[in-house]
Each structure stands twice: as C-alpha cells, then as structure tokens.
Amino acid sequence: MGLKLSKLVVKHQIKLESLRGRIIAIDAYNALYQFLALIRLRYGVPLTDKYGRVTSHLNGLLFRTVRLVEAGIRPVYVYDGRPPQLKSKTLEERVEKKKEAEVKWKEAVAKGDLRDAWAKAVQTSRLTKSMAEDSKKLLNYMGIPWVQAPSEGEAQAAYMTQAGDVWASASQDYDSLLFGSLRLVRNLTITGKKFLRKTPGYYKLKPELIKLDETLRELDLTREQLVDMCILMGTDYNEGVKGIGPVKAYKLIKKYGTLERVLEGESISIGADIDAIRNIFLNPPATADYELKWEDVDEDGLIEFLVEERGFQRERVKKAIERLRRARIKGKQSTLEFY
DSSP states (O other): OOOOOTTTSOEEEOOGGGGTTOEEEEEHHHHHHHHHHHSBOGGGOBOBOTTSOBOHHHHHHHHHHHHHHHTTOEEEEEEOOSOOGGGHHHHHHHHHHHHHHHHHHHHHHHHTOHHHHHHHHTTOOOOOHHHHHHHHHHHHHHTOOEEEOSSOHHHHHHHHHHTTSSSEEEOSOTHHHHTTOSEEEESSTTTTOEEOTTSSOEEOOOOEEEEHHHHHHHHTOOHHHHHHHHHHHOBTTBOOOTTOOHHHHHHHHHHHSSHHHHHHHHTOOOOSOHHHHHHHHHSOOOOOOOOOOOOOOOHHHHIIIIIIITOOOHHHHHHHHHHHHHHHHHHHHSOOTTO
C-alpha cells in the first residue's frame, strides 16, 4: 500500500546532477513497476516484442539507467526476495485489484474510451519472475551491479546505507525510512514525469531527498516510535485502525509514547502481532554477501538480447551503448571526492 508520510517527512527538492558521485541503491521492483505502468501505447497497451512478451520494463530500465549514469550516479539495483508471511494478505489483495482493473480495462477498450482505458491499464501491471530475471540479464550486459535481497529489497537497501556501501536508497515508498535507510531519494527513476491515472498524460516531477535523522529530529520521534505510528496507520503487514491517518497517528504517538499505550488509552485494537511487525522493520533480513562492481558494457550481449531477441531498434540500442560508454569514461575522469 505504501505509507502516507508525505505530510510529515522533511523533503528537499534536488537536481539529478546534485547526486553526482553518489552510489545509490535502487529498489528494483519499485522501479520496474514504474516502467510497466508508465511506458505504454494507445489505450494503455504495454510495449511487447513479436512474441507478445512485455518489454516496457526493459525499455525503461535501459534508458533510465543510462540517464542516471550520465548524471554521474553509480546505480545498484536491489531485488526483492521472499516476502514476510505477514505481507501475504496485502499481496493477495493486490492480485485481486489487478484482475478487477483488467476486466474494466477490456470494457473500456471495447467502448473506445481512451481515457478510462488508460486509467485502468496502469493498474494492471504484473512483474513476473522471468521479467525480473530478464532485467538482471540486461543489467549484467550494461555492467551495472545488482543485489539479491533475502526478503524486502527496501530493507536490504537500507542496510547498505547503514553499512556505508551506498549513500542513499531510492524508492517511491516511505517504508525505506522505517527499515532504517539513512537517506531516501524519491522520484529518481521517473524524474520529469508522473503518470496520471485518469488520462494518458504526465506532470513534472523532480527528485526529493529525505534524511532519516532530520525527519526524526523534526518530528521529535525515535525510529521505534515512527514504526509504531505507521503500524497504527496501517502498513503492508497490517490494516491499521480505521479513521487514523498520518497526522492523527503522529499526535497519538506523541501523546502516549508507544503503540501499546495508544491502544490502551484510546480503547482501540490493531488486530495484529505488533511485535512481529516491529521486528520486520527494525530487524529485517539482509545480507552482506554482495560486491558492487561497475563493469564495461557488453555491446554484443546487449545487441543480441535487446535487438535480436526482443525486437528493439538496433540504432536506439547502439546510441544507448554509446551514451553509456561516454558517461562511464567521463565518470572515471571525474574527481572521486564524493565517494
């Protein structure tokens, strides 16, 4: 569901180039779903190859990653592993919503309603295991590192910021802060465009930087209290209390101090294992078994995979390769003071 913390966190609008020299751990699934939702044709139809295999995610991953490298960023993509058992209900609900949206999308297409078709299409995106593996293959050919998380990708990225191996994590979801990411960059993989659900259009969007310590200091909360506040609102692992949004949840935690005291003082119930949810955020599974290396571009591999197998235009792929190589050379010549 994503946490609705926009009104409470301290956000700084930044330019993409201000991240030059920084290593950023990108939530891979979050980015790939953005590409699947955003990169579509008329009536919201995704890009596909001649065999009907979706390629929107590969298109977005290729060109957006090139843009990030051109900006001097050293990206590393972090992939989700097995989700916590407590997330199963949320995942099931998402599947059902996608099925419902797909039915409504087909109805809109049959009516010739472009606006409604687009609105429903962006809600039908599915990222399969084979699609995720294809994206890893693409990154390998591009020479971009990726990390397989044991569980939640955001938790792994947060761990990497704490370990000092990356400067920040990048995701649209504020959950990264609960997992302990020292810095969170939003709007990184979709900078410049934000799709509108009810029409095939966009509005301008710029990167935002959120520092965990600054937000906690401004709210006068501990990270544990921030987690309690979000459990009260509802997370991917529990439904929360009806009628309690971010502002009310914040006021209640400030008044009572802990979630247990809120429940007792307000005579309300969560209906979930509070300690188990806390543990997911405060002590999530993460691995230190990774190596961040940016290799040279495998031109032959990229041409074979994208052009020969997936039907990409050869000229576009060759231009992307040239841009990536130029950016890598420029990056090597630049100062290392930011690393």
